[in-house]
Amino acid sequence: xxxxxxxxxxxxxxxxxxxxxxxxxxxxxxxxxxxxxxxxxxxxxxxxxxxxxxxxxxxxxxxxxxxxxxxxxxxxxxxxxxxxxxxxxxxxxxxxxxxxxxxxxxxxxxxxxxxxxxxxxxxxxxxxxxxxxxxxxxxxxxxxxxxxxxxxxxxxxxxxxxxxxxxxxxxxxxxxxxxxxxxxxxxxxxxxxxxxxxxxxxxxxxxxxxxxxxxxxxxxxxxxxxxxxxxxxxxxxxxxxxxxxxxxxxxxxxxxxxxxxxxxxxxxxxxxxxxxxxxxxxxxxxxxxxxxx
Amino acid sequence: xxxxxxxxxxxxxxxxxxxxxxxxxxxxxxxxxxxxxxxxxxxxxxxxxxxxxxxxxxxxxxxxxxxxxxxxxxxxxxxxxxxxxxxxxxxxxxxxxxxxxxxxxxxxxxxxxxxxxxxxxxxxxxxxxxxxxxxxxxxxxxxxxxxxxxxxxxxxxxxxxxxxxxxxxxxxxxxxxxxxxxxxxxxxxxxxxxxxxxx
Numbered sequence: 001x002x003x004x005x006x007x008x009x010x011x012x013x014x015x016x017x018x019x020x021x022x023x024x025x026x027x028x029x030x031x032x033x034x035x036x037x038x039x040x041x042x043x044x045x046x047x048x049x050x051x052x053x054x055x056x057x058x059x060x061x062x063x064x065x066x067x068x069x070x071x072x073x074x075x076x077x078x079x080x081x082x083x084x085x086x087x088x089x090x091x092x093x094x095x096x097x098x099x100x101x102x103x104x105x106x107x108x109x110x111x112x113x114x115x116x117x118x119x120x121x122x123x124x125x126x127x128x129x130x131x132x133x134x135x136x137x138x139x140x141x142x143x144x145x146x147x148x149x150x151x152x153x154x155x156x157x158x159x160x161x162x163x164x165x166x167x168x169x170x171x172x173x174x175x176x177x178x179x180x181x182x183x184x185x186x187x188x189x190x191x192x193x194x195x196x197x198x199x200x201x202x203x204x205x206x207x208x209x210x211x212x213x214x215x216x217x218x219x220x221x222x223x224x225x226x227x228x229x230x231x232x233x234x235x236x237x238x239x240x241x242x243x244x245x246x247x248x249x250x251x252x253x254x255x256x257x258x259x260x261x262x263x264x265x266x267x268x269x270x271x272x273x274x275x276x277x278x279x280x281x282x283x284x285x286x287x288x289x290x291x292x293x
Numbered sequence: 294x295x296x297x298x299x300x301x302x303x304x305x306x307x308x309x310x311x312x313x314x315x316x317x318x319x320x321x322x323x324x325x326x327x328x329x330x331x332x333x334x335x336x337x338x339x340x341x342x343x344x345x346x347x348x349x350x351x352x353x354x355x356x357x358x359x360x361x362x363x364x365x366x367x368x369x370x371x372x373x374x375x376x377x378x379x380x381x382x383x384x385x386x387x388x389x390x391x392x393x394x395x396x397x398x399x400x401x402x403x404x405x406x407x408x409x410x411x412x413x414x415x416x417x418x419x420x421x422x423x424x425x426x427x428x429x430x431x432x433x434x435x436x437x438x439x440x441x442x443x444x445x446x447x448x449x450x451x452x453x454x455x456x457x458x459x460x461x462x463x464x465x466x467x468x469x470x471x472x473x474x475x476x477x478x479x480x481x482x483x484x485x486x487x488x489x490x491x492x
Contacts, residue, residue: 051369089374096378096409102370144379147411196411228366228414268368275369279361289365 002170002253005068009259010250012061016020016266019292025273026286037061041096046279051271055082059106063213070168071253076180077164078260080132082106084157088150089116091124095146109133121149132160144202147196152205154193156278158186159210170253177245177254181261184241187215188234191223195230239265239293265291298467303474311468318464322456325449326423332446337390339442342435349428356422363418375415380406382423384430396441398434 015037017025024030032038032050041053059079066075082104089101103112109131110118119123128135133156141148165178194202206213219237223230242258249255269290276286301307364372383403388395407419 047369085370089370092374092378098371099377101374101377104370145411146409161419195413226414227412228363232366271368271370272365276365279364281361281365285362286365289362 002070003251005065005071005253006253007253008065008068009256011260012064013259015061017269022269022273022290022292023287025270026276026283028277035120035189038270047274048102050274051102054267054270054274056105058263059104061263065256065259071256073164074168074253074256075260076108077132078163078257079106080109080160081157081264082157083109084153086115087111087124087128087153090118091121091149091153094119094124095121117157128156132164133157134160136209140208142201143197145197147193148201148205149285151193151202154186154189155205155210155213158182158189158213162210162212168253174249174252174254177249179255181241181245181254181257182217183214183216186213187210187219188223188231188238190214191220191230191234192227195227235265235291239291245291262293264271265293297425298463299473301467303471303478305475307471308468308475311464311471315464315468318460322453322461324451325456328360329446329449329453332392332394332442332449336439336446343432343439346429346432346436349425349432351465353359353422353425353429356425356487359418360422366449375412375420377411378409379405379419391438394441394445396438398437399430401430429455431480464471 017035019094021030021035025032031043032054033041033043037057038054041050045053059082062075062079066079069076083106086103086107087110089103093099093101093133103115103136105112107113107115110127114127115124118127122138125135125139126137129137135153135156139149141152161182162179165175165182168175168178190202222237223233225233238261242261245254246258249258269292272289273286276289298311301311382401382405384399385402386397387400388397390396405419406417407422410416410419447480
């Protein structure tokens with residue numbers, strides 16, 4: 001069954017946009033709706049609608065794999081990242097000044113409607129306590145910063161993801177590769193959060209809520225610079241890691257993780273192109289912001 | 294108003310009236326000339342401030358570019374959600390007086406609150422943008438003030454010119470005419486009295 005899923009994943013990967021496609025999109029010689037998977041996006045759609053449809057393509061592609069038993073838990077856990085992002089957006093919305101925010105068109109843990117109906121921070125934690133994230137009903141924070149709440153959400157997500165991998169009962173080398181990927185991903189997020197919060201706050205949250213979560217110290221060393229630079233460098237490292245691993249795991253479930261990473265990167269790249277063009281940015285600037293593989 | 298000057302009766306009373314009116318108009322013209330000079334001086338001072346416009350525009354473009362770059366780098370979803378944490382500034386309209394000229398001005402009643410934004414990249418970009426917007430508000434205020442003062446200056450100038458080129462010469466003409474008539478009448482009276490007394 002895993003092999004069947006991987007074959008499907010190879011089929012999905014073959015539909016990914018290539019470097020030349022991105023260049024054509026940025027140059028305007030080709031439009032997004034000319035690509036079969038994005039044909040339902042209309043030129044008349046407002047930016048918000050276009051972005052929603054782009055992420056819907058990513059979700060639909062992954063949802064195809066979510067129907068396959070044995071790997072569905074992994075795929076669902078990967079997609080749940082979008083909901084964690086939505087929860088972060090909603091936290092900012094309710095603690096901020098209630099200006100319209102964009103949500104990803106995905107929900108499973110809480111549901112988008114329910115999430116939008118929660119108007120206090122405590123109600124969010126309360127609702128999340130009954131989900132696989134197993135959030136504490138009353139989290140112990142050390143600062144009043146919204147960033148600390150967001151960091152805890154991510155820590156809870158990575159804890160949930162590590163538990164999902166542990167429960168998959170796959171070959172040890174596959175589990176190791178997946179764990180390695182998740183730790184690399186978490187290391188990038190850890191480096192990012194320590195730019196916003198102190199390392200003490202991050203250590204405190206990890207020790208309290210996910211003591212088993214580690215970071216790659218070799219990767220952490222290389223992630224220096226501003227918050228945006230850390231995310232960009234992290235993305236570059238993750239892409240090279242994915243490209244290397246894709247050759248080593250062409251027929252096992254680790255490939256699903258890599259595919260998810262590539263699909264999400266494609267959606268993010270298209271998002272950047274759409275915004276860049278909307279803002280009238282130059283071709284060079286847009287291209288320099290894309291994560292190509 | 295001044296067409297009546299032609300039909301004024303030639304008398305000593307009219308002469309007094311015209312002299313008083315001329316004196317008043319000349320005093321008014323002097324006062325307006327002084328005001329004109331004052332406004333012109335104020336305008337010159339402001340023109341120096343207006344030169345800051347290009348700098349303010351440049352800073353604004355730079356800050357906008359930085360925000361746009363951040364928006365592309367971090368994605369629209371994150372950008373919108375982070376910026377929803379910023380309490381927008383409050384700008385109110387007030388009318389203030391520049392040399393007695395009422396000028397509408399924009400005043401920052403409340404600075405934006407970015408305390409909830411913890412990401413240093415966003416904070417720096419938002420702070421820079423706000424600084425640039427504030428400079429633009431200052432320049433815009435100055436431009437409106439210059440416009441209103443220029444309008445006032447041109448109005449005062451028109452009145453001074455009208456007094457100088459039109460009203461004062463008319464009054465002076467009328468005064469001269471009435472003066473001549475009064476003198477003639479006085480001379481006639483004098484001759485008539487001499488003849489009657491048989492001198």
